[in-house]
Amino acid sequence: GAVVSQHPSRVICKSGTSVKIECRSLDFQATTMFWYRQFPKQSLMLMATSNEGSKATYEQGVEKDKFLINHASLTLSTLTVTSAHPEDSSFYICSASGRTDPTDTQYFGPGTRLTVL
Amino acid sequence: DAKTTQPTSMDCAEGRAANLPCNHSTISGNEYVYWYRQIHSQGPQYIIHGLKNNETNEMASLIITEDRKSSTLILPHATLRDTAVYYCIVKGNTPLVFGKGTRLSVIA
Numbered sequence: 181g182a183v184v185s186q187h188p189s190r191v192i193c194k195s196g197t198s199v200k201i202e203c204r205s206l207d208f209q210a211t212t213m214f215w216y217r218q219f220p221k222q223s224l225m226l227m228a229t230s231n232e233g234s235k236a237t238y239e240q241g242v243e244k245d246k247f248l249i250n251h252a253s254l255t256l257s258t259l260t261v262t263s264a265h266p267e268d269s270s271f272y273i274c275s276a277s278g279r280t281d282p283t284d285t286q287y288f289g290p291g292t293r294l295t296v297l
Numbered sequence: 298d299a300k301t302t303q304p305t306s307m308d309c310a311e312g313r314a315a316n317l318p319c320n321h322s323t324i325s326g327n328e329y330v331y332w333y334r335q336i337h338s339q340g341p342q343y344i345i346h347g348l349k350n351n352e353t354n355e356m357a358s359l360i361i362t363e364d365r366k367s368s369t370l371i372l373p374h375a376t377l378r379d380t381a382v383y384y385c386i387v388k389g390n391t392p393l394v395f396g397k398g399t400r401l402s403v404i405a
Contacts, residue, residue, distance in 0.1 A: 182343070214392050223384075224341065225396040229375045275393070285331070286393050288340035 183207050184247055184276050186289035193264055201259045201292045205275030210276035213257040214286065215249060218271040232255060254278075264296045301385045306400040309379075315372040319385030319401050320368040321331065328389045330361060332370045334381040335398070341384065375403045 184208040186200045193199050203213060206232050216224040228244075230236035230251035246268075248260040257276075261268055273291040277284040302320040309315040321330065327349050334343040345352055345359045347368075352359045358371040372379055384398040 184340075186340075190304075193300075223397055224335075226392050226394065229392055271338070275340075285343060285346060287343055291338070291340045293338075 181284070182212075182287040184274065184287050184289040186274055186292050188292060190293045190295075192297065195265050196263055198260055199264055199294060201261075201272055201294075203257045203259070203289055205255050205276040205278065205287075208263045208276075208288045209254040209258070210278045211254065212277050212284070213251050214275040214277075215257075215259050216273045216275065218291075223274060227259075239286060239292060242280070253275070254294045261294065264294070265285070266296045269294055269296045301387055301396055303383075303385050303396065303399045305397070306402070308402050308404055309372075309375045311377060311405050312374055313402050314374040315370075315379065315401060315403070317370040317372075317383050317385070318366045318367065318402065319369070321385070321387045324365050324387050325389065326388045330359065330365075330368050330389050331357065331386045331393065333384045333386065333393075334379075336378075336381045337382070341395075344383075345363070346388075360364075377403050377405060381402050 184202045187202045189217045214229050215227045218224045227242045228236045228238045230249050232242045232254050236249035251257040271291050277286045327345050330377040332344040335341045345357050347359045361368045380403045382398040382400050
C-alpha cells in the first residue's frame with residue numbers, strides 16, 4: 181500500500197516553455213501533498229506543501245508564480261513550472277500523506293527529471 | 298524539527314547486518330524518528346519509524362535509546378540492492394526535512 185506515482189518520469193523542454201508534472205496517490209487519499217526538488221549531489225529541498233482544496237504554502241525562496249501547484253482532489257496534485265529556464269533543471273519529487281496512520285507518514289513518488297535546454 | 302547527525306558514509310559486507318547510527322539529542326517528546334532511503338535517481342523509500350519503542354518490519358529494525366537521543370537502523374542481512382543514501386529524520390507535525398544522510402555501500 182501507500183503508492184505514489186508521478187508523470188512524466190523524464191521531460192526535456194525548451195527554455196521559456198511550461199511543464200506540468202502530475203503526482204497521484206494510487207491507493208490512499210492524500211490529504212496533504214508536498215513537492216521537493218533535488219539538484220545533483222544534494223539532498224532533497226522542500227518547495228511547497230498543499231492541502232486538498234487549499235492554496236499551497238511555499239517555502240522561503242520558492243517563487244509561487246513560477247511553480248504553480250494545484251491540489252484539486254485527494255489523489256492528484258500538479259506542479260507546473262512556468263517559463264522554464266536551464267537553472268530549473270532538476271529532479272522534482274512529490275510526496276503524499278494521508279490518514280493511513282496517526283503520524284501521517286509521507287510516501288514519495290519516483291521523481292521527474294526535468295531538463296531545460 | 299530537531300536536527301540529526303549521521304555519518305557521511307559506511308561500508309557493509311553483503312550478507313552481514315548493516316547498523317546505521319543517528320544522533321538526535323534535541324528531539325522533542327512528540328517527535329517521531331523516521332528512516333528513509335534513496336537509491337540513485339529514485340524517490341525516497343520509506344523504511345520505518347518509531348516514537349520510543351523499538352520497531353521491526355519486513356525491511357529493518359529500529360532501535361531507539363531510552364533517552365531518545367539516538368537511534369540505530371538495522372538491516373539484518375544487507376544485499377547489494379541496499380546500497381543507497383539513508384536518511385534519519387526527526388518529524389513532528391511538519392513536513393520531512395532532509396539532511397545529507399549516510400551513504401551505505403554494500404560490498405560483495
